[in-house]
Amino acid sequence: MTVRLVGLGSELRGDDAAGLLVARRVRVLTGGRATIDEVSDDLDGLIQALLGDGEVIVVDAVRSPGMEGEILTLDADQVGPGETGSSHGLGLAEAVGIARALGGKASLHLCGIRGRDFAVGAPMSREVTHACARLAAAIARLLEVPVCA
Amino acid sequence: MNDRTERIHVGALARVEGEGALNVRVRDGSVEDVRLEIYEPPRFFEGLLRGRSYLEPVDITARICGICPVAYQMSAALAIEDACGVTVEGPIRELRRLIYWGEWIESHALHIYLLHAPDFLGCDGAVELARSHPDLVRSGLQLKKAGNAILELVGGRPVHPVNLCVGGFYRAPTRTELRSLLDPLEKARKTALATVRWTAALDFPDLRIDAELVSLATADEYPLLDGRIRSTGGLDIPVSAFGRNFTEEQSAYSTALWSSHRGQPYLVGPLARFTLGHARLSGDVQAEARAAGLQGGCRNPFQSIVVRALEVMEACTQALRIIEAYQEPDPPHLEVPPRAGIGHGASEAPRGLLYHRYRIDAVGRIEEAVIVPPTPQNQRVIEGDVRWVVESGLDLGHEQLAWRCEQAIRNHDPCISCATHYLRLEVDS
Numbered sequence A: 001m002t003v004r005l006v007g008l009g010s011e012l013r014g015d016d017a018a019g020l021l022v023a024r025r026v027r028v029l030t031g032g033r034a035t036i037d038e039v040s041d042d043l044d045g046l047i048q049a050l051l052g053d054g055e056v057i058v059v060d061a062v063r064s065p066g067m068e069g070e071i072l073t074l075d076a077d078q079v080g081p082g083e084t085g086s087s088h089g090l091g092l093a094e095a096v097g098i099a100r101a102l103g104g105k106a107s108l109h110l111c112g113i114r115g116r117d118f119a120v121g122a123p124m125s126r127e128v129t130h131a132c133a134r135l136a137a138a139i140a141r142l143l144e145v146p147v148c149a
Numbered sequence B: 001m002n003d004r005t006e007r008i009h010v011g012a013l014a015r016v017e018g019e020g021a022l023n024v025r026v027r028d029g030s031v032e033d034v035r036l037e038i039y040e041p042p043r044f045f046e047g048l049l050r051g052r053s054y055l056e057p058v059d060i061t062a063r064i065c066g067i068c069p070v071a072y073q074m075s076a077a078l079a080i081e082d083a084c085g086v087t088v089e090g091p092i093r094e095l096r097r098l099i100y101w102g103e104w105i106e107s108h109a110l111h112i113y114l115l116h117a118p119d120f121l122g123c124d125g126a127v128e129l130a131r132s133h134p135d136l137v138r139s140g141l142q143l144k145k146a147g148n149a150i151l152e153l154v155g156g157r158p159v160h161p162v163n164l165c166v167g168g169f170y171r172a173p174t175r176t177e178l179r180s181l182l183d184p185l186e187k188a189r190k191t192a193l194a195t196v197r198w199t200a201a202l203d204f205p206d207l208r209i210d211a212e213l214v215s216l217a218t219a220d221e222y223p224l225l226d227g228r229i230r231s232t233g234g235l236d237i238p239v240s241a242f243g244r245n246f247t248e249e250q251s252a253y254s255t256a257l258w259s260s261h262r263g264q265p266y267l268v269g270p271l272a273r274f275t276l277g278h279a280r281l282s283g284d285v286q287a288e289a290r291a292a293g294l295q296g297g298c299r300n301p302f303q304s305i306v307v308r309a310l311e312v313m314e315a316c317t318q319a320l321r322i323i324e325a326y327q328e329p330d331p332p333h334l335e336v337p338p339r340a341g342i343g344h345g346a347s348e349a350p351r352g353l354l355y356h357r358y359r360i361d362a363v364g365r366i367e368e369a370v371i372v373p374p375t376p377q378n379q380r381v382i383e384g385d386v387r388w389v390v391e392s393g394l395d396l397g398h399e400q401l402a403w404r405c406e407q408a409i410r411n412h413d414p415c416i417s418c419a420t421h422y423l424r425l426e427v428d429s
Helices: A014-029 A044-051 A092-101 A126-144 B057-064 B069-083 B090-120 B126-132 B134-155 B175-179 B182-200 B239-245 B270-280 B283-291 B301-324 B374-392 B398-410
Strands: A003-008 A035-039 A055-062 A071-074 A107-114 B005-010 B020-027 B030-038 B212-217 B228-231 B246-250 B257-261 B341-349 B352-360 B366-372
Touching: A003 A014, A003 A044, A003 A126, A014 A035, A014 A055, A014 A107, A014 A126, A035 A044, A044 A055, A044 A092, A044 B134, A055 A126, A071 A126, A092 B126, A092 B134, A107 A126, B020 B374, B020 B398, B030 B374, B057 B069, B057 B352, B057 B366, B069 B090, B069 B341, B069 B352, B090 B126, B090 B134, B090 B182, B090 B301, B090 B398, B126 B134, B134 B175, B134 B182, B134 B301, B182 B283, B182 B301, B212 B270, B212 B341, B212 B352, B228 B239, B228 B270, B239 B246, B239 B341, B239 B352, B257 B374, B270 B283, B270 B301, B270 B352, B283 B301, B352 B374, B374 B398
Parallel strands: A003 A035, A003 A055, A055 A107
Antiparallel strands: A071 A107, B005 B020, B020 B030, B212 B228, B246 B257, B341 B352, B352 B366
């Protein structure tokens, strides 16, 4: 069974780059062997991944009360619609909803890193940077292990 | 609505790119005020570029927008090359047109299918549309994928392509690599044709925009990359005269600058391109336009969904033609030595005319940058459309009227993130 990692985010919005940073770090740690997509403003790539078979791990920054840098695992149902930093108002919830409505059967695992500053042009916070490194290491270990069908 | 003051407030517009809100005030049955409020933080790109190398705007301005980066890269490159006295022609220009057509395909497909179609098919959004019309949404995703494939192969990646530079490209794809796009593009063209036909059958409110329509124009190509600036009001000027003919001003309630021509609002984008350039579409696309009832142009913003579908069909046709005739440019880019001066560049982003101007010094440092995206140029016309919707829909319930107002804005596929960058910042304290 294939496992695909999708990192979501925007390089221009501070902690919102977390998903991209994790994806790039995992690419390095796995020597380019893992199937990794970076999805910035356009969630079409995520929809395409969810329409395939296998498993999809999505990493994104999370905006919610709590400690910055905390790593969360989420159900797709926990992702709220509406507020996104991405283009054309298609957020993660909409992308998942479209893929499911079209019969996409890929198993979806959501990993979030709680961010603090999502302002345009803001640098990534230290807590989130450290969390990206920890999560990337954990995912790289996971991807190196054969997945049971 | 009755004889008292009513307010329609849409706090966050749905299915548009970026963050904006709408406020409408109606008093005693008359529309007093319509404000499209852009509250996305300004991007300061024009200020950011000052002091940078003349080779950098192609990469930096691509970050202004995630859905139309190629448009920024093209207008930036054209302006820099103009300043340095270099003209790109031949196979490099054809490769530029190919990647630009790819962007039109993916941007228009996203808008037609996931953002605009729900309005016409009674759906709240793309998820509901995927449930009620799954084959339609699959078609849209297939079209988008074909457009993204062009960007990825020619540009290096589908978002913020990295292979474009001043003078052309860092690497030109081989003929074999490009021919791998033929099959998906043939399928995309068939889907685009089907898109024209089903959108042409939709019901459209009868609205006519009387504002002047403005687009690029050349003698023998549908407006895309360079040319002169023409309008339905008789304007025919070189791109270098843009600043003398179009003015920008700050709005009190928006972080986007507003544009006018001779003090009046004007419209850029698919309706303008189609009305001014329809005779330069491919023959079969022209035939489909006539079959759709759009001969001679289109001034109904609700029918922009049909015009975008025609443009996708044209983009697929031209992309196939370019690939079939492709000669690998060698070298992949021209050398562009820096030269002190001012350069102007314009191209047709999916949403309309996108103008760049740069002043650079003798060693290639940028001293001044001006970027005028399409959406702020259209903002006043968009507000006028909303005013018409409210005036003609005062007997509707509040919720339905608010939705109609949002639809009127979505007709124009505004790119709010592109719109909000400017240099002047005044702080009252």
